[in-house]
Amino acid sequence: MVPLSYYLVLSGILFACGVTGFLIKRNIITIFMSIELMLNGVNLSFVAFAAHWHALAGQVFVFFVMVVAAAEAAVGLAIIIAVYRNRETLNVDRVNLLKL
Amino acid sequence: MSVIKSAVVLGVLLGAVAYTVWLERKVVGHIQNRWGPTRVGPFGLLQPIAVGLKLFVKEDLTPPYVYKPLYIAAPLIAIIFALTSISMVPFGNDVVVGGYTIPFQITDVNTGLLIILGITSIGVYGVALAGWSSNNKYSLLGGLRASAQMVSYEISLGLSVVGVLIMAGSFSLRTIVDSQAGLFWGFIPRWNIFTGQFVGFFCYLIAAYAETNRIPFDLPEAETELVAGYHTEYSSMKFAMFFMAEYANMITVGCLATLLFFGGWRGPIFGPGILQAIEPVFWFVAKVVVFLFIYIWVRGTLPRFRYDQLMAFGWKVLLPLSLANLIATAIAVAW
Amino acid sequence: MLSVHLVLFLVFGAVALAGAVNLLAQTHPINSALSLIAVMAALAGEYLLLGAEFVAAVQVIVYAGAIMVLFVFVIMLLNAGVEERTKGSRVAILFGIPGMLLGSLLVAWVLLRYSGTGEVAAGALPGAPKTIGPLLFHEFLLPFEITSILILIAIMGAVVLASKPPSSPVPPREGGF
Numbered sequence: 062m063v064p065l066s067y068y069l070v071l072s073g074i075l076f077a078c079g080v081t082g083f084l085i086k087r088n089i090i091t092i093f094m095s096i097e098l099m100l101n102g103v104n105l106s107f108v109a110f111a112a113h114w115h116a117l118a119g120q121v122f123v124f125f126v127m128v129v130a131a132a133e134a135a136v137g138l139a140i141i142i143a144v145y146r147n148r149e150t151l152n153v154d155r156v157n158l159l160k161l
Numbered sequence: 162m163s164v165i166k167s168a169v170v171l172g173v174l175l176g177a178v179a180y181t182v183w184l185e186r187k188v189v190g191h192i193q194n195r196w197g198p199t200r201v202g203p204f205g206l207l208q209p210i211a212v213g214l215k216l217f218v219k220e221d222l223t224p225p226y227v228y229k230p231l232y233i234a235a236p237l238i239a240i241i242f243a244l245t246s247i248s249m250v251p252f253g254n255d256v257v258v259g260g261y262t263i264p265f266q267i268t269d270v271n272t273g274l275l276i277i278l279g280i281t282s283i284g285v286y287g288v289a290l291a292g293w294s295s296n297n298k299y300s301l302l303g304g305l306r307a308s309a310q311m312v313s314y315e316i317s318l319g320l321s322v323v324g325v326l327i328m329a330g331s332f333s334l335r336t337i338v339d340s341q342a343g344l345f346w347g348f349i350p351r352w353n354i355f356t357g358q359f360v361g362f363f364c365y366l367i368a369a370y371a372e373t374n375r376i377p378f379d380l381p382e383a384e385t386e387l388v389a390g391y392h393t394e395y396s397s398m399k400f401a402m403f404f405m406a407e408y409a410n411m412i413t414v415g416c417l418a419t420l421l422f423f424g425g426w427r428g429p430i431f432g433p434g435i436l437q438a439i440e441p442v443f444w445f446v447a448k449v450v451v452f453l454f455i456y457i458w459v460r461g462t463l464p465r466f467r468y469d470q471l472m473a474f475g476w477k478v479l480l481p482l483s484l485a486n487l488i489a490t491a492i493a494v495a496w
Numbered sequence: 497m498l499s500v501h502l503v504l505f506l507v508f509g510a511v512a513l514a515g516a517v518n519l520l521a522q523t524h525p526i527n528s529a530l531s532l533i534a535v536m537a538a539l540a541g542e543y544l545l546l547g548a549e550f551v552a553a554v555q556v557i558v559y560a561g562a563i564m565v566l567f568v569f570v571i572m573l574l575n576a577g578v579e580e581r582t583k584g585s586r587v588a589i590l591f592g593i594p595g596m597l598l599g600s601l602l603v604a605w606v607l608l609r610y611s612g613t614g615e616v617a618a619g620a621l622p623g624a625p626k627t628i629g630p631l632l633f634h635e636f637l638l639p640f641e642i643t644s645i646l647i648l649i650a651i652m653g654a655v656v657l658a659s660k661p662p663s664s665p666v667p668p669r670e671g672g673f
Contacts, residue, residue: 062501062502063501063545066607066608067505068542068546069607070604070607070608071513071542073607074513074516075516075535077599077600077603078513078516078517078519078520079516080599081520081593081596082519082520084588084593084596085520085588085592086520087588088525090525090529090567090571090574090576091519091525091528093567094519094525094528094529094532094567095519095520097532097563097567098516098519101535101536101539101559104539104555105539105542105543108542108543108546108548108551111546111621112546112547112621115621116621117621117627117631118631118635118636120548120550120551120621120623120628121632121636123548123551124554124632125639125643127554127555127559128647130559130563131647131650132649132650133650134563134567135650135651135654136653136657138566138570138654138658139653139654139655139656141570141574142573142658143657143658145574151574151576231526271624272549272550272553272624272625275557275625276553278553278557279556279557279561282556282557282561282562282565283561285561285565286533286565286568289565289568289569290568293526301572304572305569305572308565308569312562312565315561315562332625
């Protein structure tokens with residue numbers, strides 16, 4: 062028997078790590094992966110609450126979060142490829158001018 | 162109890178992998194009008210042991226410019242996941258030994274088929290990381306092509322079995338086999354391939370050839386095109402692990418095909434009591450061997466697809482076909 | 497007190513946390529990607545502990561087996577190397593990490609203060625495909641269809657964005673034939 066708050070704390074820590082990665086990392090792909098980490102943390106809290114309140118809707122919502130994450134990853138990575146083709150770099154600090 | 166079963170199944174599987182290699186070399190040899198291995202033991206039956214010994218004692222060379230952690234991890238990933246997916250596969254009926262009912266399966270999970278699909282998805286990483294960590298143009302290209310091909314055909318693989326799922330009503334492999342019991346008109350068994358899943362079977366077959374990187378879809382490891390694709394830089398034991406992973410995947414696909422489409426371990430049962438317990442396993446193994454023979458037969462006969470033809474076929478032909486099969490099955494069952 | 501459920505939760509949780517911290521600590525994106533895959537696998541274990549077997553299988557198939565393959569592909573394709581330290585990264589580390597720690601401490605305090613919400617048993621809500629299916633196709637049909645269209649739009653967008661730009665037409669030769 063694990064208290065619900067343990068699951069929420071784990072979910073919160075994963076989310077916090079995701080936000081930290083988003084702020085401190087300079088490689089655009091790693092920033093995207095931090096976004097995926099945030100989404101995973103949120104998924105965990107959805108499933109934990111679904112188990113707590115005995116509502117299957119929580120588990121169904123996890124599907125929608127995964128679908129949105131997949132769509133966003135696809136488009137985001139395509140944008141990264143396009144940016145790399147033009148600027149030859151993956152470092153966000155170097156993509157800070159509108160014109161080269 | 163499951164530990165004993167796991168050890169037995171693992172041992173049998175590794176032996177089966179070795180003898181699938183023998184079967185392939187003999188059959189491809191005969192198709193190409195030559196003998197295949199004949200010298201080592203009668204009919205070359207000890208050849209796999211010689212091959213195993215050779216790969217074991219060969220020098221294990223690690224090139225200096227590879228990315229070592231992934232270089233060593235990639236074949237491990239490939240073989241671990243190839244061997245794990247066999248744990249959901251039921252080989253036969255329950256057998257009652259001295260009062261204990263022992264099912265011929267390591268675990269029967271509710272979502273067994275889904276887990277096997279998941280393990281296949283993770284197996285892609287072995288190939289992709291091997292290609293990248295070798296730090297070599299040919300390996301990288303081979304790895305990228307192989308993983309793109311595997312990911313594309315995974316979808317058709319999953320969709321082609323959904324027809325079977327709709328008809329059986331459960332993800333558990335044992336339930337799917339049990340739903341194929343009975344006979345039509347007294348002598349044709351009610352296997353899924355005869356009750357409407359013909360198209361599904363062919364979609365599954367083609368998608369499985371692409372998933373296991375076999376001819377006609379083996380461009381990623383084609384010897385004349387890409388040196389050896391993603392396992393160019395691997396030698397001895399690590400190469401042996403990739404080799405074993407490929408054949409273990411073939412065997413898993415064969416087992417799944419017999420379970421889903423050919424009635425698993427169902428066949429005519431006759432004889433005394435103790436023989437009756439073993440016979441389902443015998444029918445299962447016989448069907449898997451027929452499937453492997455078809456695999457090897459296709460390998461010896463067909464030429465290789467070009468990469469763009471391969472991807473176009475996967476997305477433009479096989480995926481709509483699997484979807485059409487799914488819709489047709491759903492409509493047929495709903496009536 | 498120390499039930500199997502708690503031990504398994506702690507094991508999976510430790511793996512997930514180690515993967516998350518490793519994602520931040522590594523400089524090469526491929527190592528971060530592999531740590532993220534480890535996090536996802538650990539979370540699949542956590543979902544199994546909560547009884548959500550279908551969600552766990554889908555997490556492995558879709559998230560760890562397809563989305564992360566996409567990430568690994570792009571890292572391999574673009575030949576991403578070790579990340580360099582630029583000026584912006586120093587500022588971000590200086591303000592980002594303390595800010596994040598503050599925020600997460602606040603959240604943790606709120607959570608633990610109001611943590612009288614009870615316990616969750618192992619396998620509390622069995623989420624078999626048979627039970628999730630009707631829910632997905634009856635009550636949540638509209639979000640289901642809309643997310644299908646969303647994926648279609650994302651596929652078209654990704655194909656257009658990542659394709660090579662059409663090469664400029666060859667200018668006509670000067671001075672006739």
